[in-house]
Amino acid sequence: MADYNLGGTDEENAEIKELNAEVLEDQDSFENWEKLVRAAERLEGGLNRNSSPQSIVATRDIYDRFLAKFPLLFGYWKKYADLEFSIAGTEAAELVYERGVASITNSVDLWTNYCSFKVETSHDPDVIRELFERGATCVGLDFLAHPFWDKYLEFEERLEAQDKIFAILDRVVHIPMHQYARYFERYRHLAQQRPLPELLPADMLLQFRSDIENEGPATVQAGAQQVKAERGELEIEREMRTRIDNFHLEIFARTQTETTKRWTYESEIKRPYFHVTELDESQMVNWRKYLDFEEVEGDYLRTQFLYERCLVTCAYYDEFWLRYARWMLAQANKEEEVRNIYQRASMLYVPISRPAVRLHYAYFEEMCERVELAKDIHQAVLFNLPGHIETIVSLANVSRRHGGLEAAIEVYKAQIESPQCDHYAKAALCAEWARLLWKTKGSVDEARKVFQQNAHWYLDSRPFWISYLFFELEQPTSAENEATQYKHIKQVHDDIRRKSQLPPLTIKDLSHYYMVYLLERGNKGMAKEYMTLDREING
Numbered sequence: 001m002a003d004y005n006l007g008g009t010d011e012e013n014a015e016i017k018e019l020n021a022e023v024l025e026d027q028d029s030f031e032n033w034e035k036l037v038r039a040a041e042r043l044e045g046g047l048n049r050n051s052s053p054q055s056i057v058a059t060r061d062i063y064d065r066f067l068a069k070f071p072l073l074f075g076y077w078k079k080y081a082d083l084e085f086s087i088a089g090t091e092a093a094e095l096v097y098e099r100g101v102a103s104i105t106n107s108v109d110l111w112t113n114y115c116s117f118k119v120e121t122s123h124d125p126d127v128i129r130e131l132f133e134r135g136a137t138c139v140g141l142d143f144l145a146h147p148f149w150d151k152y153l154e155f156e157e158r159l160e161a162q163d164k165i166f167a168i169l170d171r172v173v174h175i176p177m178h179q180y181a182r183y184f185e186r187y188r189h190l191a192q193q194r195p196l197p198e199l200l201p202a203d204m205l206l207q208f209r210s211d212i213e214n215e216g217p218a219t220v221q222a223g224a225q226q227v228k229a230e231r232g233e234l235e236i237e238r239e240m241r242t243r244i245d246n247f248h249l250e251i252f253a254r255t256q257t258e259t260t261k262r263w264t265y266e267s268e269i270k271r272p273y274f275h276v277t278e279l280d281e282s283q284m285v286n287w288r289k290y291l292d293f294e295e296v297e298g299d300y301l302r303t304q305f306l307y308e309r310c311l312v313t314c315a316y317y318d319e320f321w322l323r324y325a326r327w328m329l330a331q332a333n334k335e336e337e338v339r340n341i342y343q344r345a346s347m348l349y350v351p352i353s354r355p356a357v358r359l360h361y362a363y364f365e366e367m368c369e370r371v372e373l374a375k376d377i378h379q380a381v382l383f384n385l386p387g388h389i390e391t392i393v394s395l396a397n398v399s400r401r402h403g404g405l406e407a408a409i410e411v412y413k414a415q416i417e418s419p420q421c422d423h424y425a426k427a428a429l430c431a432e433w434a435r436l437l438w439k440t441k442g443s444v445d446e447a448r449k450v451f452q453q454n455a456h457w458y459l460d461s462r463p464f465w466i467s468y469l470f471f472e473l474e475q476p477t478s479a480e481n482e483a484t485q486y487k488h489i490k491q492v493h494d495d496i497r498r499k500s501q502l503p504p505l506t507i508k509d510l511s512h513y514y515m516v517y518l519l520e521r522g523n524k525g526m527a528k529e530y531m532t533l534d535r536e537i538n539g
Contacts (some may be wrong), residue, residue, distance in 0.1 A: 015039050047086065063076070078110060116151055136149075143266045144272070173252065426457075430454045465496050511533060
């Protein structure tokens with residue numbers, strides 16, 4: 001950006017270049033990005049069709065980079081679409097809206113804005129209706145979806161499509177949402193004016209009619225006699241409408257019950273949108289409880305929708321991505337859905353500094369027999385976090401599971417020799433290498449050899465010496481070989497005290513473990529060594 005004229009004034013250009021440099025220096029700073037976007041919006045007093053191509057290109061570039069970094073900011077998608085409308089017209093704005101709803105599919109506000117825009121700029125009711133239906137699929141179940149449904153109903157009212165209005169209400173009255181009651185009142189009122197085939201499915205209408213007819217004719221008093229009066233068609237319809245109204249009241253009662261169940265959780269959601277700032281713990285607790293509730297209720301669509309809502313607010317928290325993936329994995333035939341969850345978490349949202357979700361993604365692909373992809377995921381993490389011990393150990397174990405022990409050892413050797421791996425990570429990996437030989441291969445001698453040959457490289461590494469000492473302490477022993485094992489343990493302890501470069505407090509802590517060993521497993525001559533150590537270390 002700094003290599004060409006932006007088209008604004010010299011002051012505007014200098015400000016943009018300075019702010020862009022700040023963004024490039026710290027791309028995680030939302031504040032820096034926001035300043036850059038605002039500065040771009042002010043270029044040439046606000047962009048329009050007559051603005052310079054340089055300013056238009058620069059502003060688009062800034063918006064594209066900003067929304068690639070923060071794709072869940074629905075308000076900025078709306079601003080970008082408005083900007084494109086003023087610059088290039090309807091089609092350009094629609095492209096931005098499409099990108100927006102693809103990035104944050106469950107935003108009630110964005111879908112409502114998009115549909116409103118379509119209503120104002122298109123003259124094809126079918127095309128508009130198709131967009132509303134897409135939106136209904138994406139946000140219709142939201143507890144606060146009433147702005148969207150209101151906009152959909154308003155559109156059909158303009159066309160005076162009473163049948164469409166009633167059909168929309170017939171869907172809405174089943175959804176637990178904030179303003180369910182007013183939709184039901186309108187639905188009930190319209191039902192009195194609509195033909196019977198629109199009120200219920202055909203099979204239910206036939207059942208209602210059959211029940212009425214099977215009740216037989218009504219008996220009326222005529223003077224001293226009682227006469228059976230045959231029901232006419234109007235009376236049958238009147239009775240059917242009464243029963244249908246009662247059936248609708250049952251729907252209302254169920255929806256009211258379901259709404260009440262969710263009201264407690266919904267009322268505790270203080271931030272239903274995405275922001276880069278951390279969530280309060282109370283908010284996270286509420287989301288956990290709400291998800292627990294929907295999982296117990298057992299409705300797949302409602303549970304999936306709540307997870308998607310939650311992961312707008314909690315997009316940076318791997319806890320909720322992992323929970324979503326686990327829940328989805330428990331459903332039948334949802335492999336691609338699980339993969340999509342892991343990919344979104346890994347590629348877009350959870351910071352690379354917390355690689356747990358990426359490692360779980362690798363395990364998932366390994367489960368699906370895509371072993372090379374699982375390894376590639378590990379390598380991608382290590383590209384960004386060279387020397388990350390947990391990832392290296394995980395990669396070594398994947399390699400061991402599918403290539404044998406030597407493949408795992410090669411992973412450790414390669415990382416220990418890598419210049420990108422720091423000294424402390426190498427020490428920990430060396431200990432893991434020894435542990436692999438011990439626990440997996442069952443070769444104590446080879447594991448001990450790894451510790452002995454590498455000890456001089458890691459004299460200041462606490463994890464290395466802890467692992468070395470515990471390796472010797474945990475070897476199985478008996479009365480016959482305890483003397484030999486004592487020599488090994490004592491040698492490690494002596495090296496810790498005399499050769500290592502560990503802090504005094506660390507040496508003291510490790511010596512305490514050795515002293516416990518002397519008391520619990522030592523022979524009758526160990527008391528003297530114990531008392532000597534006690535005086536030297538604790539005196």
